[in-house]
Amino acid sequence: MRLFEHANFDFVGKRKTFFVISALTLLVFVAGAVYFQIARGSWLNYSVDFTGGTLVQVRIAGETDIGDLRPVIDQAVPGSEITAFGEGNEFLIRSPQAEGDATGASERIIDALRAQFGEQSFEIVRTEAVGAKVGGELQTRALLAILLSFATTLIYLAFRFEWRFGLAAIIATAHDVLFAMGFISLLQLDVALPTVAALLTILGYSLNDTIVVFDRVRENLPNMRRDGFEKVLNRSINETLPRTVMTSLTTIVTLLALFLFGTGSLRDFALIMIVGVVIGTYSSIFIGAASLLEIEKRWPRERGGRAKTRTRASATT
Amino acid sequence: MFGTLKGRLLVILGVMALAAVALWQNGIKLGLDLQGGMHLALEVQDPNGTLTAEQRADYTDQNLEILRNRIDQFGVTEPNIQKIGADRIIVELPGITDEERAKDVIRQQAFLEWKLVLGSDVLVNALPRMDRAVVQALGEEGLRALEDTSQTDPTSVGAQQDVRDLLFGQVDSAADTLGADTARASGPTQTPLSRLILQGAGDGEFAVAEVDVPRVKQLLALPGVMNALPRNTELRWGADPYAVQGQALYRPLFVLQARPFLTGERLEEAIAGRDPMTAETIVQFQLDRRGGREFEAVTAENIGKRIAIVLDTLVHSAPVVNSRIGANGQITLGQAPMTEAQDLALVLRAGAFAAPLEIIEQRQVGPSLGRDAIDQGIFAGALGLALVVLIMVGYYRFAGMLAVLALGIYALLVLGGLAGMSATLTAPGIAGLILSIGMAVDANVLIFERIREELALGRPTRAAVDDGFKHAMSAIVDSNLTTLITALILFQVGTGPVRGFAVTLSIGIIASFFSAVFITRTFFLIYLDRKRASDAISI
Numbered sequence: 001m002r003l004f005e006h007a008n009f010d011f012v013g014k015r016k017t018f019f020v021i022s023a024l025t026l027l028v029f030v031a032g033a034v035y036f037q038i039a040r041g042s043w044l045n046y047s048v049d050f051t052g053g054t055l056v057q058v059r060i061a062g063e064t065d066i067g068d069l070r071p072v073i074d075q076a077v078p079g080s081e082i083t084a085f086g087e088g089n090e091f092l093i094r095s096p097q098a099e100g101d102a103t104g105a106s107e108r109i110i111d112a113l114r115a116q117f118g119e120q121s122f123e124i125v126r127t128e129a130v131g132a133k134v135g136g137e138l139q140t141r142a143l144l145a146i147l148l149s150f151a152t153t154l155i156y157l158a159f160r161f162e163w164r165f166g167l168a169a170i171i172a173t174a175h176d177v178l179f180a181m182g183f184i185s186l187l188q189l190d191v192a193l194p195t196v197a198a199l200l201t202i203l204g205y206s207l208n209d210t211i212v213v214f215d216r217v218r219e220n221l222p223n224m225r226r227d228g229f230e231k232v233l234n235r236s237i238n239e240t241l242p243r244t245v246m247t248s249l250t251t252i253v254t255l256l257a258l259f260l261f262g263t264g265s266l267r268d269f270a271l272i273m274i275v276g277v278v279i280g281t282y283s284s285i286f287i288g289a290a291s292l293l294e295i296e297k298r299w300p301r302e303r304g305g306r307a308k309t310r311t312r313a314s315a316t317t
Numbered sequence: 318m319f320g321t322l323k324g325r326l327l328v329i330l331g332v333m334a335l336a337a338v339a340l341w342q343n344g345i346k347l348g349l350d351l352q353g354g355m356h357l358a359l360e361v362q363d364p365n366g367t368l369t370a371e372q373r374a375d376y377t378d379q380n381l382e383i384l385r386n387r388i389d390q391f392g393v394t395e396p397n398i399q400k401i402g403a404d405r406i407i408v409e410l411p412g413i414t415d416e417e418r419a420k421d422v423i424r425q426q427a428f429l430e431w432k433l434v435l436g437s438d439v440l441v442n443a444l445p446r447m448d449r450a451v452v453q454a455l456g457e458e459g460l461r462a463l464e465d466t467s468q469t470d471p472t473s474v475g476a477q478q479d480v481r482d483l484l485f486g487q488v489d490s491a492a493d494t495l496g497a498d499t500a501r502a503s504g505p506t507q508t509p510l511s512r513l514i515l516q517g518a519g520d521g522e523f524a525v526a527e528v529d530v531p532r533v534k535q536l537l538a539l540p541g542v543m544n545a546l547p548r549n550t551e552l553r554w555g556a557d558p559y560a561v562q563g564q565a566l567y568r569p570l571f572v573l574q575a576r577p578f579l580t581g582e583r584l585e586e587a588i589a590g591r592d593p594m595t596a597e598t599i600v601q602f603q604l605d606r607r608g609g610r611e612f613e614a615v616t617a618e619n620i621g622k623r624i625a626i627v628l629d630t631l632v633h634s635a636p637v638v639n640s641r642i643g644a645n646g647q648i649t650l651g652q653a654p655m656t657e658a659q660d661l662a663l664v665l666r667a668g669a670f671a672a673p674l675e676i677i678e679q680r681q682v683g684p685s686l687g688r689d690a691i692d693q694g695i696f697a698g699a700l701g702l703a704l705v706v707l708i709m710v711g712y713y714r715f716a717g718m719l720a721v722l723a724l725g726i727y728a729l730l731v732l733g734g735l736a737g738m739s740a741t742l743t744a745p746g747i748a749g750l751i752l753s754i755g756m757a758v759d760a761n762v763l764i765f766e767r768i769r770e771e772l773a774l775g776r777p778t779r780a781a782v783d784d785g786f787k788h789a790m791s792a793i794v795d796s797n798l799t800t801l802i803t804a805l806i807l808f809q810v811g812t813g814p815v816r817g818f819a820v821t822l823s824i825g826i827i828a829s830f831f832s833a834v835f836i837t838r839t840f841f842l843i844y845l846d847r848k849r850a851s852d853a854i855s856i
Contacts, residue, residue: 002769005773057686059685103420103676103679106679107417110417123683123685124416124681124683125682125683125685125686126681126682126683126686127416127679127680127681128679128680128681129676129678129679129680130677130678130679131676131677131678133677134358134677134678138812141810141811141812142810144810145806145807145810145811145815148806148809148810149802149803149806149807152802152806153799153802153803156798156799156802160795193811193812193815194744194745194748194815194818196811196815197745197748197749197807197811197815197818197819200803200806200807201752201803201822203803204799204800204802204803204804205800207799208759208795208796208799208800211792211795211796211799212763212792212795212796215791215792215795216792219788239770240766242766242769243759243762243763243766246708246712246762246766247755247758247759247762247763249708250704250705250708250709250755250758250759250762251752251755251758251759253701253704253705253708254697254698254701254702254704254705254751254752254754254755255701255751255755256701257697257698257700257701257704258697258698258701258748258751260697261693261696261697261700262693262694262697263689263693264690265744265745266690266693266694266697266744266747266748269745269748270748273748273752
């Protein structure tokens with residue numbers, strides 16, 4: 001059995017269609033982001049990791065609903081947000097307060113719960129208290145991590161390939177990261193530290209996918225001098241298609257397992273990754289090489305279609 | 318040695334043995350999010366931003382030592398206490414159940430001082446000046462605004478009077494509040510402070526109604542008010558309020574000599590206990606030889622006067638000196654639970670912080686959540702792995718089985734690597750592991766697809782396998798390296814959970830590279846060894 005054994009799709013020829021599809025989807029995401037920015041004050045649903053504040057996850061024995069909790073919490077820490085979590089009797093209490101000692105608000109919440117329900121009838125599942133200063137630091141660091149990864153992979157690509165490939169790969173990767181962020185915004189998923197990890201993994205994965213295709217382009221170029229660049233690109237995408245599909249499939253299968261049987265942040269992580277892998281696969285097939293073609297048309301290389309081919313890292317074995 | 322089959326097998330077995338030994342000896346350390354526990358980040362308190370960078374770093378270093386000492390004595394298994402940067406301390410306490418107690422032990426400055434209590438007249442004489450300072454600081458407008466928001470309810474005055482009599486004995490009610498005379502003469506606005514302060518239960522001791530405490534604190538903080546006190550004099554609140562039937566009514570306020578004659582540095586031993594006479598919780602302490610001598614000298618000079626034991630600016634007790642006191646003494650904690658006394662004794666023994674610490678970040682996970690995360694992670698991981706095995710074997714047949722075998726070894730190597738580097742496994746770490754399995758599979762897919770292509774071109778089996786590996790190499794190197802770069806940056810820039818993810822991902826990538834490129838290749842070589850060059854292979 002072999003998938004796409006003699007695949008010969010004209011991916012690059014239809015690039016306009018896919019550019020339009022991508023642009024339209026991106027437009028939807030931008031519209032969503034603008035809506036949330038206006039309606040909720042922020043297009044991303046930042047968790048306390050970045051905004052500073054307090055989160056208490058509590059499991060209360062017996063029948064309880066948010067209505068029972070609301071007055072208790074309002075008195076302890078006004079302005080808190082309470083949401084039911086998981087199975088019925090678990091609640092997330094979020095409060096923006098973290099002035100002075102970061103743990104003040106969580107202590108007041110726990111004291112209030114103790115006074116209301118008694119020591120034995122509730123369990124604190126998780127507490128997070130982040131001072132405003134730490135929140136700001138984490139935000140800076142997350143941004144730094146994303147930018148640094150972009151910069152270093154760019155340098156790596158410039159070293160391994162030629163600049164046109166590097167630019168096209170960056171376009172495809174930026175496309176994927178933007179889509180993933182648009183998705184996170186549209187679903188208003190919690191943006192916490194693991195989300196940054198997920199975004200960076202998408203970045204790596206998408207780049208990886210694009211590199212495999214470009215690697216093949218680089219390999220095919222010298223052998224197909226008489227064919228047009230467009231044909232080289234199509235050939236390369238089609239040749240790597242079985243690999244692209246197989247790898248995406250196995251990755252998505254593992255992530256699906258994580259998504260279906262995990263909870264909380266693990267589940268969010270898996271969801272973002274699934275979206276990222278799907279988009280990464282799409283972009284490496286439809287966007288990456290197409291961008292390369294557009295770049296090539298604008299800034300054509302010297303006649304003869306000679307790509308700067310470096311000697312391939314030979315097997316150490 | 319890499320050239321021969323035997324050499325290759327030896328390398329693989331050697332690496333496997335190393336991983337197994339590391340795993341056997343170190344085990345896998347679980348992160349706080351998996352086993353439950355508390356993570357705290359602390360910094361030296363600096364509300365006004367007056368400390369220089371050197372001071373902060375200096376205090377942090379001193380506090381770090383004391384904190385280690387305290388947590389050792391508190392008895393947490395495998396705590397992790399480390400300095401991050403120049404002025405931040407990270408404390409990780411696995412499996413902690415009583416977070417409040419732990420936080421108190423970590424947060425308390427435990428600065429113990431002994432000070433002489435001055436006569437009541439010192440404050441009484443200074444109060445008119447302090448009143449004037451308040452009036453000056455607030456102005457007419459400010460004073461009126463203050464009076465309007467006054468919480469003292471005139472109807473309850475009668476009831477208060479009774480309680481007052483009960484607490485302090487019959488006092489001439491006209492002289493009751495210290496500012497009473499002036500109040501009648503010039504209206505309440507002229508005595509904003511003194512009318513809130515009452516005579517207390519002993520010399521040098523005053524009392525403030527519990528409802529007025531925030532107001533008095535606010536007034537005392539006004540500029541110039543404290544300067545109205547004589548030099549080397551200060552006011553300190555008592556730790557325990559006067560209570561009637563369990564309800565706090567008045568809070569004591571003491572006039573003290575500002576300079577302590579002894580501090581906690583001279584403390585040698587502190588033990589929690591219960592006062593046999595009053596059944597109150599106490600901490601008994603013993604001073605060292607020099608401290609004892611100093612204490613004796615001071616008490617000998619001050620028989621009949623009171624000495625205040627001040628802990629973190631609060632007066633915990635103020636006994637009257639009846640005779641010379643030697644090296645022993647006690648701090649009374651009233652009705653506080655025994656654990657509080659034990660913790661206080663502990664922090665006193667461990668020593669005081671050079672400057673108070675504040676918690677700037679707290680993350681705590683109860684044990685149940687961690688268990689859930691492990692169970693889910695293992696289940697999802699196993700399921701994902703099983704599905705991958707199914708796909709690989711179904712699609713690549715025999716070659717797929719070789720890859721799965723290599724994946725099995727890969728799993729051992731990753732776990733061994735985690736144990737060997739004593740990295741901690743966190744929930745995002747599990748995600749990183751699962752992801753790196755995907756990467757390992759990808760490398761195999763790249764190779765197999767390439768071999769198939771070569772076979773489709775009609776090349777002989779052995780040459781197809783060789784070229785397949787060779788040609789897939791550059792893509793594998795590129796993909797692994799780019800991911801490794803991201804992982805390393807995550808490790809550098811990330812904190813806590815993100816770092817855990819980066820570590821497992823890095824180890825996973827290295828192991829996956831070795832597994833796909835070296836182990837799978839070896840298996841292929843063994844497999845081909847038994848065949849003639851022209852035989853077809855199952856891929």
